[in-house]
Amino acid sequence: MDQILGQVLRNAVWERLDMLADLATRADAQSLVSVARSELPRLTEGWRAMLTAHEPDERGDCPTCSTRWHRCKAPCSVWQVAHEHLVAGGLAPQQDLRRPSRRKPKVPAQTRGTTPGEATGRHALIPQVAHH
Template identity: 80%
Template sequence: MDQILGQVLRNAVWERLDMLSDLANRADAQSLVSVARSELPRLTEGWRAILLAHEPDERGDCPTCSTRWHRCKAPCSVWQVAHEHLVAGGLATQPDVKGKGRRSVPAQNRADGRAPGRHALVTSPRQAIATT
């Protein structure tokens, strides 16, 4: 039952993100202003809640990403992704062509053809469900 609920929740979130991306790409100016006024506060509060859960503890570990046997030092991947997408101007990390490290590529110039705003790891809600 938990897996079914989790799948429903994931689908709903992916569909909402897809809808917002489509609106950002296709809506007229007046609709964009309306959507921005209603959705930006919700999105920023959502990011704040996620980042608060990943705020480092007194040892400098992320309490959410750490386990009893493996400590995850801050900044964890959640903070790194937040910085990449909120501060660094929408740069997405892509594997280096030669497989040596990672490089940043502006989302609109991605070679894989994904539209900006798509999740960096999963290209569709259905794929997210299939891989979980």
């Protein structure tokens, strides 16, 4: 049941982001202003809540990303992504501020958020692309 609920929540978030991105590229100026006034405060509060959960503790570790067996030093990947998208604007080259050589490759947009067997909703209709 938790897995189903998790997939429903993930799909709802992905679809909301898709809708906002679509509005940003297709809406007229008046609609954009209306959407910006309603959505920007929600998005900034969402970022703030997520970043608060990833604030470093007294040892400089991210309490959310760390486990009992593995400590994750700040800045964690959440803070790095926040900086890349909110400050650098995605224009600067991606960099891992802790260990540049250990960056994970980006997940293609077509496959984000779904795994075989759990895909439902609009994102389930996106064909999975096999990369060789």
